[in-house]
Amino acid sequence: MLSYALKRLLGAVPTLFFIITAAFFLMRVAPGGPFDQERTLEPSVMANLNATFGLDRPLHEQYLMYLGNLARGDMGPSFVYRDFKVHELLGSGLPVSIQLGLSALLLAFIVGATLGCVAALRQNSWVDYLVISVATFGITVPNFVVAPVLALIFAVWLDLLPAGGWQNWSPEHMLLPVVTLALPQVAVVARLIRGAMIEALRSDHVRTARAYGLPTRRIVIYHALRAASLPAVTYLGPAAAALLTGSIVVEQIFGIPGIGRYFVQGALNRDYTLVMGTVIIVAVFVVLFNLLVDLAYAALDPRVCYD
Amino acid sequence: MAPIFKLTDMHVRFDTPDGEVHAVCGTSMHVDPGETVAVVGESGSGKSQIMMAAMGLLSSNGRAQGSARFRNQELLGLSPRKLNQLRGKKITMIFQEPMTSLDPLYRIGDQLIEPMIEHEGLSARRARARALELLKLVMIPEPERKLRAYPHELSGGQRQRVMIAMALSGDPDLLIADEPTTALDVTIQAEILALLAQLQKKLGMAILFITHDLTIVEAFADRVYVMRKGAVMEEGPVTRIFADPQHAYTKMLLAAEPHGRKDPVPSAPVLLQADGVRVTFTRSKGLFGHDELCAVDGLDIQLREGQTIGIVGESGSGKSTFGRALLQMLPSEGTVVFQGARISGLDRSAMRKHRKALQMVFQDPYGSLSPRMTVGEIITEGLLVHQPELSGRDREARAAEALKAVGLEANMRNRFPHEFSGGQRQRIAIARAVILRPKVVVLDEPTSALDRSVQAQVIELLRDLQREFGLSYIFISHDLAVVRALSDTVIVMKEGKVVEQGPVDRIFDAPQSAYTRELIEAAFRLNTVLDRAAARA
Numbered sequence: 001m002l003s004y005a006l007k008r009l010l011g012a013v014p015t016l017f018f019i020i021t022a023a024f025f026l027m028r029v030a031p032g033g034p035f036d037q038e039r040t041l042e043p044s045v046m047a048n049l050n051a052t053f054g055l056d057r058p059l060h061e062q063y064l065m066y067l068g069n070l071a072r073g074d075m076g077p078s079f080v081y082r083d084f085k086v087h088e089l090l091g092s093g094l095p096v097s098i099q100l101g102l103s104a105l106l107l108a109f110i111v112g113a114t115l116g117c118v119a120a121l122r123q124n125s126w127v128d129y130l131v132i133s134v135a136t137f138g139i140t141v142p143n144f145v146v147a148p149v150l151a152l153i154f155a156v157w158l159d160l161l162p163a164g165g166w167q168n169w170s171p172e173h174m175l176l177p178v179v180t181l182a183l184p185q186v187a188v189v190a191r192l193i194r195g196a197m198i199e200a201l202r203s204d205h206v207r208t209a210r211a212y213g214l215p216t217r218r219i220v221i222y223h224a225l226r227a228a229s230l231p232a233v234t235y236l237g238p239a240a241a242a243l244l245t246g247s248i249v250v251e252q253i254f255g256i257p258g259i260g261r262y263f264v265q266g267a268l269n270r271d272y273t274l275v276m277g278t279v280i281i282v283a284v285f286v287v288l289f290n291l292l293v294d295l296a297y298a299a300l301d302p303r304v305c306y307d
Numbered sequence: 308m309a310p311i312f313k314l315t316d317m318h319v320r321f322d323t324p325d326g327e328v329h330a331v332c333g334t335s336m337h338v339d340p341g342e343t344v345a346v347v348g349e350s351g352s353g354k355s356q357i358m359m360a361a362m363g364l365l366s367s368n369g370r371a372q373g374s375a376r377f378r379n380q381e382l383l384g385l386s387p388r389k390l391n392q393l394r395g396k397k398i399t400m401i402f403q404e405p406m407t408s409l410d411p412l413y414r415i416g417d418q419l420i421e422p423m424i425e426h427e428g429l430s431a432r433r434a435r436a437r438a439l440e441l442l443k444l445v446m447i448p449e450p451e452r453k454l455r456a457y458p459h460e461l462s463g464g465q466r467q468r469v470m471i472a473m474a475l476s477g478d479p480d481l482l483i484a485d486e487p488t489t490a491l492d493v494t495i496q497a498e499i500l501a502l503l504a505q506l507q508k509k510l511g512m513a514i515l516f517i518t519h520d521l522t523i524v525e526a527f528a529d530r531v532y533v534m535r536k537g538a539v540m541e542e543g544p545v546t547r548i549f550a551d552p553q554h555a556y557t558k559m560l561l562a563a564e565p566h567g568r569k570d571p572v573p574s575a576p577v578l579l580q581a582d583g584v585r586v587t588f589t590r591s592k593g594l595f596g597h598d599e600l601c602a603v604d605g606l607d608i609q610l611r612e613g614q615t616i617g618i619v620g621e622s623g624s625g626k627s628t629f630g631r632a633l634l635q636m637l638p639s640e641g642t643v644v645f646q647g648a649r650i651s652g653l654d655r656s657a658m659r660k661h662r663k664a665l666q667m668v669f670q671d672p673y674g675s676l677s678p679r680m681t682v683g684e685i686i687t688e689g690l691l692v693h694q695p696e697l698s699g700r701d702r703e704a705r706a707a708e709a710l711k712a713v714g715l716e717a718n719m720r721n722r723f724p725h726e727f728s729g730g731q732r733q734r735i736a737i738a739r740a741v742i743l744r745p746k747v748v749v750l751d752e753p754t755s756a757l758d759r760s761v762q763a764q765v766i767e768l769l770r771d772l773q774r775e776f777g778l779s780y781i782f783i784s785h786d787l788a789v790v791r792a793l794s795d796t797v798i799v800m801k802e803g804k805v806v807e808q809g810p811v812d813r814i815f816d817a818p819q820s821a822y823t824r825e826l827i828e829a830a831f832r833l834n835t836v837l838d839r840a841a842a843r844a
Contacts, residue, residue: 204407210364212395212422223410302457
């Protein structure tokens with residue numbers, strides 16, 4: 001298993017290299033540059049800026065330079081937040097985004113799995129229909145609606161929680177953004193678990209367990225849920241990569257210093273290095289979580305074995 | 308003696324989207340202590356559902372009515388708690404699918420101790436010691452290691468032994484066995500039945516055996532209920548029912564056992580000749596390594612016009628793989644010559660012109676017909692490829708003719724496969740092959756998924772078609788009775804190799820190898836096998 005994980009990590013290196021290369025050149029193909037503004041700059045100022053950031057050199061030289069710096073852990077200066085290096089920006093925002101994302105992920109799995117199980121056990125009853133409706137609602141209502149409504153209810157009307165701001169690991173600051181982030185995931189997980197659970201409860205080995213007089217709770221948790229969690233785990237891998245890299249909407253509305261906002265700002269400003277930084281972060285997370293999903297598969301199902 | 312298990316006027320109904328299905332209609336039966344009772348019936352007879360109903364195991368759309376008493380306790384309507392004190396302890400069950408009736412995610416040991424801990428409050432340690440004893444009792448090789456194994460690491464027969472061990476753990480008064488050997492090879496089936504007979508003698512529980520197989524009923528049971536469409540047709544001691552069946556359905560079932568022999572063909576020219584056919588599969592292993600699995604190891608055959616070669620063997624013997632290799636459906640070594648032309652090594656497009664004459668029918672009549680095409684489209688698809696010059700009207704006419712040849716109605720060609728029963732679907736699959744007027748048809752277990760009475764009809768059909776169109780068959784099956792009824796010569800395969808081959812009567816009347824003798828005994832003389840096992844107990 002360990003050698004498999006190592007092999008997969010090694011295999012990720014060319015993948016990442018390809019992504020970095022593609023992103024680098026695609027960025028440059030897009031029209032405009034980091035210093036294009038509404039008011040055109042003096043050509044001499046422009047030339048100066050370009051020279052300072054090395055943008056006057058041939059593209060392949062810039063590319064090699066970028067790779068060289070990256071190998072030393074330097075993602076280069078941001079073109080827009082000029083006092084900061086990109087890795088400093090990402091380094092300060094990432095822990096915040098990870099805190100939010102992990103909490104949302106955990107919440108989504110626990111609440112989603114519970115709802116899914118309950119719905120499956122009461123298939124086609126009002127409980128089931130209620131869960132499905134709530135799930136559909138959770139998927140369809142966008143977070144830029146959910147977030148302000150939550151803030152309005154819990155911060156303004158009830159005055160229970162702050163409407164925004166951030167402190168590390170402070171539950172009251174985390175609650176609203178985490179719930180906002182988790183809601184659509186809860187819905188998806190509940191639906192996935194419900195479907196897989198219905199199938200698992202009909203399976204032959206569950207019939208065996210019932211025929212051998214095991215109590216329902218044990219059958220559901222021990223024999224059905226473990227098998228039924230596989231599709232949800234598959235879904236949660238890529239979902240985790242998305243959650244942990246932050247959300248611009250939630251960060252903007254609750255005033256959270258995560259990295260989600262850099263995606264949009266970087267792209268709009270043609271902040272080449274910042275965009276590259278965010279691309280790398282997402283790519284690493286996707287690779288990592290896909291590996292974790294595969295390892296989780298092996299842990300959950302002994303028939304899956306990697307040599 | 309009061310019966311320990313008594314079903315009275317049982318009804319089972321299912322709510323389905325197409326309305327209510329009445330699966331069991333007012334059936335009564337009983338089992339006395341220590342008795343072996345068989346319930347025999349074809350698919351859809353309700354023989355399994357009546358037991359599921361009694362045990363509270365119906366699916367959520369099912370409802371049971373009537374009375375099911377175990378000793379003096381009514382099971383229907385019993386609280387789950389009370390029911391769970393009986394299930395898995397006093398009444399235990401074994402199911403048909405040894406592959407799926409154990410939880411694939413947990414070790415054998417953990418699954419065996421679960422009911423013991425639940426029912427008897429044993430400590431995990433004590434339960435594990437008892438589990439080991441039970442595995443020894445059911446004679447599993449390396450019982451200590453098997454405790455730590457997962458179900459997928461065991462063979463089908465071993466898994467069924469594990470199920471039996473589980474069934475014995477609570478020292479039951481009644482063991483309900485629902486087709487426990489149907490998914491197993493005949494020799495394994497004989498072993499499992501012998502084990503059950505031995506254990507029953509030793510432990511004295513009653514066995515209720517649900518099966519479709521009359522051979523097992525005759526060898527294994529004291530008394531039998533014959534069920535059809537949810538009702539008991541006939542009931543009585545096995546010896547009486549087999550010697551003197553009263554009900555027309557029982558008579559029909561008994562008559563449906565494959566019988567007769569193929570008329571020998573006068574020496575005809577060789578149509579298909581294969582020499583040294585070898586099929587190997589490579590499996591990757593470790594980082595760079597791989598090992599080779601030889602599925603078929605150097606087979607020769609010579610198929611003459613109008614002849615049938617039967618290939619028998621148990622699962623994993625390579626018989627199906629050989630059938631496919633013959634028709635160049637998977638890469639193989641060796642030479643195959645069809646009507647004087649070498650077809651081995653031909654690529655797809657070069658092979659296409661021979662395909663018309665070389666057809667195949669598969670085992671699963673459910674999976675091998677596309678659910679989204681009409682029967683007419685399915686059976687005429689080959690014509691589009693091989694006889695594109697035919698007009699739509701010609702194809703329609705050919706489809707009607709082919710359907711008639713397999714005993715279906717011409718106007719059925721506008722319907723979809725799901726509207727047909729298993730036997731009818733297999734007829735459709737055969738129509739798809741014969742519409743091209745082939746020379747050779749490879750039949751890969753064409754009757755194995757069918758009930759005996761339907762099987763008898765399909766065998767009759769295959770015989771008629773052979774006579775009418777002068778077809779040659781390669782008939783692949785694990786079912787010796789069917790092979791005997793249809794073949795001129797027989798090849799017995801095991802682990803990719805030929806164990807024995809020869810004319811059908813010589814193989815069945817005077818088998819030379821020990822393996823063939825064992826197969827024949829397990830298939831036709833189950834009584835002897837069970838008597839011997841009982842004598843050992």
